[in-house]
Amino acid sequence: MKIGFIGTGNMATAIIKGIVANGFVSAEQIYLMDIDHEKLVSLSEEVGANFVNSNRSLIEAVDFVVLAIKPNVIEHVLQETKDVILTKKPVLISIAAGTPTDKLYRYLDTDVEIPIVRVMPNVNVLVGKGAAAICGHDFVNQEQLDFVVKMFEAVGKAWILAEEDFSNFTALAGSSPAYAYLFIDSIARAGVKHGLPKQVATEMAAQAVLGSAEMILKTGENPWTLIDQVCSPGGTTVAGLLALEEEAFISTVVKGIDTTIARDKELNDK
Numbered sequence: 001m002k003i004g005f006i007g008t009g010n011m012a013t014a015i016i017k018g019i020v021a022n023g024f025v026s027a028e029q030i031y032l033m034d035i036d037h038e039k040l041v042s043l044s045e046e047v048g049a050n051f052v053n054s055n056r057s058l059i060e061a062v063d064f065v066v067l068a069i070k071p072n073v074i075e076h077v078l079q080e081t082k083d084v085i086l087t088k089k090p091v092l093i094s095i096a097a098g099t100p101t102d103k104l105y106r107y108l109d110t111d112v113e114i115p116i117v118r119v120m121p122n123v124n125v126l127v128g129k130g131a132a133a134i135c136g137h138d139f140v141n142q143e144q145l146d147f148v149v150k151m152f153e154a155v156g157k158a159w160i161l162a163e164e165d166f167s168n169f170t171a172l173a174g175s176s177p178a179y180a181y182l183f184i185d186s187i188a189r190a191g192v193k194h195g196l197p198k199q200v201a202t203e204m205a206a207q208a209v210l211g212s213a214e215m216i217l218k219t220g221e222n223p224w225t226l227i228d229q230v231c232s233p234g235g236t237t238v239a240g241l242l243a244l245e246e247e248a249f250i251s252t253v254v255k256g257i258d259t260t261i262a263r264d265k266e267l268n269d270k
């Protein structure tokens with residue numbers, strides 16, 4: 001199978017490096033195109049993938065096309081490549097936030113049965129610890145869907161998810177790595193305040209958060225049970241925990257997630 005990427009930005013780079021490192025496909029099976037020629041050539045050389053000079057040539061060359069471009073350019077890209085899409089009939093995989101499969105199909109303005117799969121991945125696919133939600137539009141067959149699921153299982157965890165839940169997933173797993181990085185950076189920054197070098201403090205905070213996530217996933221314990229295990233009576237943790245809650249830590253995080261969901265829905269409706 002040949003996989004093409006339209007757009008070689010942050011997310012495409014993370015997916016490509018992840019699936020090549022894991023051996024899901026070889027670099028020779030990957031074709032790239034980006035309007036930023038320098039970026040295109042640089043990624044292609046770095047990973048050993050092929051690159052082409054137009055989105056049309058890319059679609060002609062591959063079986064699966066990942067639309068790794070911003071939501072506001074997808075309509076234009078589908079329209080400029082429409083005739084090639086309609087003759088080649090590749091599987092289109094969109095990773096764009098706030099862009100439902102119905103809208104993507106409408107952009108093609110056709111009755112031809114083009115298979116479209118929607119994926120909401122996250123950037124942690126780069127290190128094989130991604131999270132991706134996947135749903136297929138009307139004309140996707142099981143074999144095509146299975147291929148996409150396997151592609152994202154190669155670089156993390158993948159769920160088949162009803163499309164109506166995509167906004168929620170985008171907030172919980174697509175955008176949330178940024179919030180987790182912020183949390184880690186905030187802990188590290190506090191370390192710097194107390195005299196630790198930033199790099200060491202960041203490593204310490206990241207390792208603590210990495211282990212905490214694994215504890216939840218591997219023990220299957222409720223996070224509150226684990227919180228209680230860390231909070232020694234009269235100890236340090238409970239003092240810090242209550243200080244965080246005085247500043248409405250839980251409500252602040254929930255507000256961030258609410259706002260992310262609302263923004264995704266706003267993009268859906270555009």
Ligand SMILES: NC(=O)C1=CN([C@@H]2O[C@H](COP(=O)(O)OP(=O)(O)OC[C@H]3O[C@@H](n4cnc5c(N)ncnc54)[C@H](O)[C@@H]3O)[C@@H](O)[C@H]2O)C=CC1
Nearest residue numbers: 007009010011034035036068069070071095096097121123
């Ligand atoms: N960054 C992230 O963590 C995640 C991003 N996404 C989605 O992935 C998509 C891409 O996001 P990023 O990689 O962050 O953006 P980015 O801005 O890093 O990459 C987009 C790339 O598309 C290229 N491009 C623009 N117009 C083009 C055209 N007409 N033909 C070919 N290439 C073109 C740009 O030059 C750029 O390199 C977005 O739709 C976003 O919603 C989804 C999940 C996570």
Ligand SMILES: O=C(O)[C@@H]1CCC=N1
Nearest residue numbers: 096097170174175176
């Ligand atoms: O910020 C965004 O719109 C994209 C979608 C999920 C993560 N980044």
